[in-house]
Amino acid sequence: MDKLHAMRVFVRVVEANSFSKAADTLGLPRASVTTTIQNLEASLGVRLLQRTTRRLNLTLDGAAYLEGANRILSELEELESTFTTASKMPRGRLRVDMPGAIGRLVIIPSIHEFHQQYPEIDVMIGLSDRPIDLIQEGVDCVIRLGRLEDSSLVARRIGAMQQVTCASPEYLAARGAPQTIADLENHVAVNYFGSRTGRTVNMCFQSDGETIEVPMKSVVSVNDADAYVTCGLEGLGLFQPGRFMVLPHLRSGALREVLRDWRPPPKPISAVYPQNRHLSPKVRVFVDWLVELFERCPLLQGEDEGDEVCATGRLDRPAPAPELETETTCDCVA
Structure with a gap:
């Protein structure tokens, strides 16, 4: 045996x-x-x-x-x-899970680049907003958004997601555009609730280092990022998606940003894996590739940088410094 x-x-x-x-x-x-x-x-x-x-x-x-x-x-x-060299490339099946929007808009359009660098790694990509049990489901690595807290998993910071507060022109024509946080009392939101907890995620605003969370009334709540954006486009309320998810709609005028002086704080993006296992070469090279991808991805840049990159191809935004954290399941829109 x-x-x-x-x-x-x-x-x-x-x-x-x-x-x-x-x-x-x-x-x-x-x-x-x-x-x-x-x-x-x-x-x-x-x-x-x-x-x-x-x-x-x-x-x-x-x-x-x-x-x-x-x-x-x-x-x-x-x-x-320790014997893995350039002539002995990492190989094998790599199972990763990530939020659907990040997978569809950022990672999958560039995954061919990873395959060209590491042709012997077979990447299995799961797209979901639900919590994943890495051990039970045999997943090597997950990508998660938001603040990470203590657990048995380890995370490496690989980027940040800019968010915006926006609504459709039809909604703003009917209710008016809020000018201050206090004006939100007269508005409704498309609320997002976590798949695991069922808890509604409050709207969050930041200005001059001050952060305010605002619970909002709603006519509809969803737990899927694509549905969240669709509800916003249909004029069902204010919402706070990742900017990369709605950038074409902002440029076309299908959505309009509001409360620009109180933008939501960026959400950290982390690669998460079990801490009781040695980090395998295939996971290590994939996470390193994600750091580089997120550094140069125009959709993840700030407003000015992102627009200029899309127009000129210039990539001059520094990547967030990699950090190690521990992970918890978080309810985030992505």
Whole structure:
């Protein structure tokens, strides 16, 4: 029996808490995963997992074996990664998840560049606004927006998203354009609520270092970024999308920015991955590529820089300094 293979299968089964999910993420038949665990237990002479109809539970021996297996596999991966050279490119399947708007408008249009640099990496891109359990779903890396708090995941800051407060001309003609924060009492918003919490995200404004959150009345609330923009275009209220999502509509006049002196603060964009795993070469090069992509992407520039880049191709906006943070699930529009 290949003990290293058996260790990897065992760790994946525990992480996914399911034989079938582990089989899917490993690309193996379920029967093969079951047989591998049975053979491993027979070889060790102990029971590693207690199986019930609803879940798997580690035995005491299983917990001890898991700790040792994780340590061995991490050390092996780290050792192998030290021999990765320019002539031995990172390879394998890379599963990433990201907000739909960022994926469609920023990353996917440039993913061919990443493939040209790393042709042996097969990128699987999931587009969703829902929270992702990286361990359970076998995802290597996720892109998330907003402030990140303590958890078992680590994040690297890769960029920032500028936001605007805007509305359709029809809505503004009917209600008037707000001139101050106090004027918002006479307005309604398209509200965005988090898929995980169901909590409505307040509108946020910043000026001269002062930040104000304003809860808004609404006639409709959504939890999807594309639907959020569509509702704004249909005149259902004020809303605060990422500027890159509505830049063509602002230029065409289909949307108009309001409260320019109280613009929303930028939202950090982070690449998030588990901290209990060695950062594999394929994840590392993908995150490095994202940093470079976000630095030069015209859609993520500020108003003046973005317009000039689109007109001239000049790329002179510095990238945000990479930062390490810990991650929490955040309810953000993207």
